[in-house]
Amino acid sequence: MAAPDQYQPHASRDDAAEARYHRRAFLVMMVLFIGAPFVVYPVFVMKALCFALFACAFNLLLGFGGLLSFGHAMFLGMAGYAAAHAAKVWGLPPELAILAGSAASTVLGVVVGLLAIRRQGIYFAMITLALAQMVFFFCLQAPFTGGEDGIQSVPRGRFLGFLDLSNTMVLYYVVLAIFTAGFLLIYRIIHSPFGQVLKAIRENEPRAISLGYRTERYKLAAFVLSAGLAGLAGATKALVFQLASLTDVHWSMSGEVVLMTLLGGMGTIFGPVVGAFAIITMENYLAELGSWFTITQGAIFVVCVLAFRRGIIGELEAWLRKRRGG
Amino acid sequence: MTDDIILETRGLTKEFKGFIAVDRVDLKIRRGTIHALIGPNGAGKTTTFNLLTKFLPATSGTILFNGHDITRENAADVARRGIIRSFQISAVFPNLTVLENVRIALQRSLGTSFHFWKSESSLDTLNDRALALLERVDLRRFAQTHAGELAYGRKRTLEIATTLAMEPELMLLDEPTSGMGHEDVDLVKNLIKDVAKGRTVLMVEHNMGVVSGICDTITVLQRGAVLTEGPYAAVSTNPQVIEAYMGTAEAAHG
Ligand SMILES: Nc1ncnc2c1ncn2[C@@H]1O[C@H](COP(=O)(O)OP(=O)(O)OP(=O)(O)O)[C@@H](O)[C@H]1O
Numbered sequence: 001m002a003a004p005d006q007y008q009p010h011a012s013r014d015d016a017a018e019a020r021y022h023r024r025a026f027l028v029m030m031v032l033f034i035g036a037p038f039v040v041y042p043v044f045v046m047k048a049l050c051f052a053l054f055a056c057a058f059n060l061l062l063g064f065g066g067l068l069s070f071g072h073a074m075f076l077g078m079a080g081y082a083a084a085h086a087a088k089v090w091g092l093p094p095e096l097a098i099l100a101g102s103a104a105s106t107v108l109g110v111v112v113g114l115l116a117i118r119r120q121g122i123y124f125a126m127i128t129l130a131l132a133q134m135v136f137f138f139c140l141q142a143p144f145t146g147g148e149d150g151i152q153s154v155p156r157g158r159f160l161g162f163l164d165l166s167n168t169m170v171l172y173y174v175v176l177a178i179f180t181a182g183f184l185l186i187y188r189i190i191h192s193p194f195g196q197v198l199k200a201i202r203e204n205e206p207r208a209i210s211l212g213y214r215t216e217r218y219k220l221a222a223f224v225l226s227a228g229l230a231g232l233a234g235a236t237k238a239l240v241f242q243l244a245s246l247t248d249v250h251w252s253m254s255g256e257v258v259l260m261t262l263l264g265g266m267g268t269i270f271g272p273v274v275g276a277f278a279i280i281t282m283e284n285y286l287a288e289l290g291s292w293f294t295i296t297q298g299a300i301f302v303v304c305v306l307a308f309r310r311g312i313i314g315e316l317e318a319w320l321r322k323r324r325g326g
Numbered sequence: 327m328t329d330d331i332i333l334e335t336r337g338l339t340k341e342f343k344g345f346i347a348v349d350r351v352d353l354k355i356r357r358g359t360i361h362a363l364i365g366p367n368g369a370g371k372t373t374t375f376n377l378l379t380k381f382l383p384a385t386s387g388t389i390l391f392n393g394h395d396i397t398r399e400n401a402a403d404v405a406r407r408g409i410i411r412s413f414q415i416s417a418v419f420p421n422l423t424v425l426e427n428v429r430i431a432l433q434r435s436l437g438t439s440f441h442f443w444k445s446e447s448s449l450d451t452l453n454d455r456a457l458a459l460l461e462r463v464d465l466r467r468f469a470q471t472h473a474g475e476l477a478y479g480r481k482r483t484l485e486i487a488t489t490l491a492m493e494p495e496l497m498l499l500d501e502p503t504s505g506m507g508h509e510d511v512d513l514v515k516n517l518i519k520d521v522a523k524g525r526t527v528l529m530v531e532h533n534m535g536v537v538s539g540i541c542d543t544i545t546v547l548q549r550g551a552v553l554t555e556g557p558y559a560a561v562s563t564n565p566q567v568i569e570a571y572m573g574t575a576e577a578a579h580g
Pocket residue numbers: 342347365366367368369370371372373374414
């Protein structure tokens with residue numbers, strides 16, 4: 001037990017250690033990502049980066065807001081269509097097309113959030129799933145989405161007018177910059193006054209209400225932020241692949257992001273990134289297994305839920321903490 | 327004098343699918359007093375709290391706080407008016423530190439609770455106030471501990487500190503000493519007496535030692551309805567109360 005006067009309010013030992021760990025892990029991650037395209041196929045890493053951002057956005061809602069959305073694909077996919085449409089039909093430059101995609105998802109997030117946020121637990125998941133199905137059918141039928149074909153050969157253009165995205169390396173570092181900006185924004189949201197309230201609501205909503213917090217507004221704000229950031233990922237992905245398609249609004253995509261987040265470690269900072277890379281790598285190398293791939297994925301999910309509740313990063317952090325403490 | 331009354335209920339009733347949990351309760355809580363709500367298990371005490379704090383909608387009846395009709399308001403708004411409750415089962419934020427638990431209550435006053443772009447360290451300006459509150463309940467040395475790791479009694483005192491941080495005009499405490507050892511009960515009893523200065527407390531309490539020691543008025547509920555009301559001496563010698571409640575309390579004591 002520490003004596004009261006040893007207490008330092010601004011940098012308690014725990015907080016400082018955690019901040020240091022986050023900073024180091026972030027540096028390692030950045031070094032890996034900066035070097036990655038020289039070792040691995042860049043398009044593969046870009047795909048994984050888009051999914052990593054998608055999973056981080058999802059984790060903001062699930063891991064820190066305690067809300068399980070089962071329809072997050074609608075934000076990824078809708079942003080993809082909006083960005084692709086903006087770039088191809090309106091001829092907007094890539095940065096504006098990405099913003100347009102993200103804005104579309106944010107607006108969709110407001111609408112879906114208003115309808116879903118009052119529901120708790122499984123009902124919340126069901127409502128988001130149902131609304132995502134409606135969005136899917138809208139995308140299947142609406143004229144501008146191109147139906148089964150999607151929107152193809154989306155022009156990449158020049159980012160900010162001077163970065164030629166037809167060059168794969170340039171594209172890669174722009175994608176990495178977008179991922180990093182999104183990642184840091186999420187980190188900041190988690191470690192903000194708003195993030196504090198969000199965590200309190202996740203921990204004990206009635207208590208938060210009894211302290212005068214109108215918790216639904218905070219949950220709605222978290223939902224909209226998560227939707228907008230998922231949209232940022234989807235819009236970027238559409239430019240990378242020059243394609244917006246039904247795959248990204250399909251319910252299985254909503255399931256995949258749950259899987260990525262749980263596998264990597266929900267409620268951790270780096271877990272969703274690790275989970276996304278793990279799943280995308282598996283998809284890449286196990287693709288020839290065909291339907292066996294889905295079964296493998298399902299098996300991993302089961303093992304994860306049964307044995308590694310906290311996910312890869314969650315288990316790792318718990319192990320490190322125990323080693324340091326004991 | 328009517329403005330001496332901080333909280334009043336008229337015919338407050340709650341029905342759960344035909345079962346009447348709170349039955350036409352008329353309460354008058356005088357400002358500046360410690361008022362106890364007692365009664366056997368299932369009498370409707372917690373339900374009454376839920377009605378007063380709008381965690382449950384009343385089936386009928388009115389609730390007046392400082393003369394305002396708050397019957398139709400929502401829970402967060404009632405809290406903003408100055409009615410802050412605690413819960414029967416301890417209600418801390420387990421994965422936040424003890425300091426953060428209290429700070430959450432102070433944080434709303436900064437008006438930055440929606441600022442997702444601001445750094446968490448902007449909340450450090452509240453640390454001194456939070457620590458002073460922790461000092462008051464003897465938890466300062468646990469400031470950096472996760473609230474979930476505290477012993478049960480300390481969780482309850484943390485709740486009181488968090489509630490106090492709201493500077494409530496009216497504090498509702500639901501069994502603040504339940505599950506505590508003897509020394510802790512005395513500590514919390516004195517703490518409540520201390521914090522009650524300058525505010526009003528309505529508490530549910532099973533421990534008669536606490537009730538007789540600090541409460542000015544006692545309302546006895548039985549099967550949802552008010553059985554009797556008065557100071558401890560009068561209530562404790564009321565034969566109906568002895569039959570309905572004191573017997574079981576005595577048994578629990580012995
Ligand atoms: N949400 C609910 N739905 C149905 N019945 C309920 C509900 N909440 C409480 N009750 C019932 O209302 C009655 C009063 O419950 P309440 O929790 O208010 O009792 P209490 O006086 O606080 O008892 P205790 O001393 O055990 O805490 C009980 O019979 C309980 O079963």
